[in-house]
Amino acid sequence: MSRRKIIAGNWKMNVKPSETAALVKAVAEATKDFASVEVVCCTPAIDVPAAVAAAAGTHVGVGTENCHWEDHGAFTGEISTGMILDAGAKYVIVGHSERRQYFGETDETVNKRARAAIAAGLTAIVCIGETLEEREAGKLNEVIERQMKVGLAGVTAADCAKLVIAYEPVWAIGTGKTATPDQAQEVHALIRATLAGLVGAETAETVRIQYGGSMKPSNAAELLAKKDIDGGLIGGAALKAADFAGIVAAANA
Ligand code: PEP
Secondary structure (H helix, E strand, O other): OOOOOEEEEEOOOOOOHHHHHHHHHHHHHHOOOOOOOEEEEEOOHHHHHHHHHHHOOOOEEEEEOOOEOOOOOOOOOOOEHHHHHHOOOOEEEEOOHHHHHHOOOOHHHHHHHHHHHHHHOOEEEEEEOOOHHHHHOOOHHHHHHHHHHHHOOOOOOHHHHHEEEEEOOHHHOOOOOOOOHHHHHHHHHHHHHHHHHHHOHHHHOOOEEEEEOOOOHHHHHHHHOOOOOOEEEEOHHHHOHHHHHHHHHHHHO
16 A cells, blocks of 8 residues: 655744745645655644635745634634634644643543544544653553554544554654664554454555654664555654755655
8 A cells, every 4th residue: 555655844832924935835846756755744833824815826835833622702812723724724634732831732622622622624634642751651553552542542544545643652752762763663553454344444544653852863764664554743853944845856756
């Protein structure tokens, strides 16, 4: 089964609206020869209009970093899937570990956001991953299986066309520590097997599973060479077009 590689930047809270067009244009220019790869910039919601305008006519897709599950209403500070679509973005990150750690996100709220995103026609990049404590306590499999089963409850085989899973070991995010390719592949295989139990093996084979956690040009190729690693969710290295393009180049190889 050949799955198109997907490299998505997660800009986090790092780029201002006035800086957005330049970064998107630089990413588009630096990655234009790597057409086999789906290239996405997930930006703060306030940057989306500038990102969409700058990406127009290029191969670069735009996404946001969170969405709410309700269409509208009294949810101060939240953003609906309809608003994201109306602004021209097509992807949304859901359940990033920073949302879980700092903003009370749970597997249940991840599930609501993911289902709302998919139902609206957005591609949901659903993040899962264990903390160092959980890994060291021997709870890796238990945590991944729980995050998958609760986070993706009610997601059907048909919905999987709009689903990307990002495996992000929390201990590797922004720390410079990367899972080894073998460590990452082991968890990606577990994720695919768990997904097969939820939506069937045939559909599970079609779903892209990204690795995230200090991915950079120097380690991307060996991670992306693994059978079940279908792309990357990139934090720090997404903020410099040349670094981001180095990862896209590795995915294109
Ligand atoms: C992330 O936050 O999704 C991430 C993978 O960050 P970094 O690449 O900086 O580790």
